[in-house]
Amino acid sequence: MYSVIGTAKSRTFRVLWMLEELGQDYDHVAANPQTESVIAFNPAGKVPVLIDDGTPITDSTAIIQYLADRHQAMTHPAGTLARARQDSLTQFLLDEFDAALWTATRHSFILPEEMRVAAIKNTLRWEFERSQRALVHRMAEDDFAMGDQMTVPDIILGHCLTWALLARFPIVEHRLTRYHDMIRNRPAFQRTARL
Structure with missing residues (x-):
């Protein structure tokens, strides 16, 4: 299961929405930017952070494109x-x-x-x-x-x-x-x- 760190009143909304569109389970930690729970995974203190298999991924656009590619949905194939x-x-x-x-x-x-x-x-x-x-x-x-x-x-x-x-x-x-x-x-x- 994915973990998403960040409040829904930020660009974290994009990641949460993508996971909802994809029908994927996730755990949501509604942490504010610059808090310890965010800095532990992103030294810049910015949200969102997606944790997949223990690996943090940052930047909302990178995250949603990763999810689209991984689940082969809501995207066109790379190289086309x-x-x-x-x-x-x-x-x-x-x-x-x-x-x-x-x-x-x-x-x-x-x-x-x-x-x-x-x-x-x-x-x-x-x-x-x-x-x-x-x-x-x-x-x-x-x-x-x-x-x-x-x-x-x-x-x-x-x-x-x-x-x-x-x-x-x-x-x-x-x-x-x-x-x-x-x-x-x-x-x-x-x-x-x-x-």
Whole structure:
């Protein structure tokens, strides 16, 4: 059984949600970043951490791709053009969505107060809205980001859109609003949201 360390109110949500989608059993240790139970497995003190067979794996994207590869689900095979497209979309979401939201979060309450720049959030919101327009042109016409099956980028995008609303970053593309509603109604997402 897997162990997942980190609170569900962080990127740990992605790992928990992936495990729910895959139907895998796991033990959840809802530890905050920088606590002893996290630092014991990740010296940087960051969450999430997945423990598999005694080995810690860090970084939410690395973890969910590992799980997808290991269970041969929610991913395209490595070395295929479909996987290259999937990895490209994953990187786009990390660079354009996750990075903007993470920077805004850091300037809201993570950085020391004297290092925070509140005005940066206006620029980040503008970038986030511009990135939404680019994303809808890259998305498949089917339900999910890559087509008719849920893949790793859907976990990242679904989490980022939820995070955006909590951070008051508006979702301006109707396609993404519909997509987010569909993703949030998935039973695995609902189970994870209750953690």
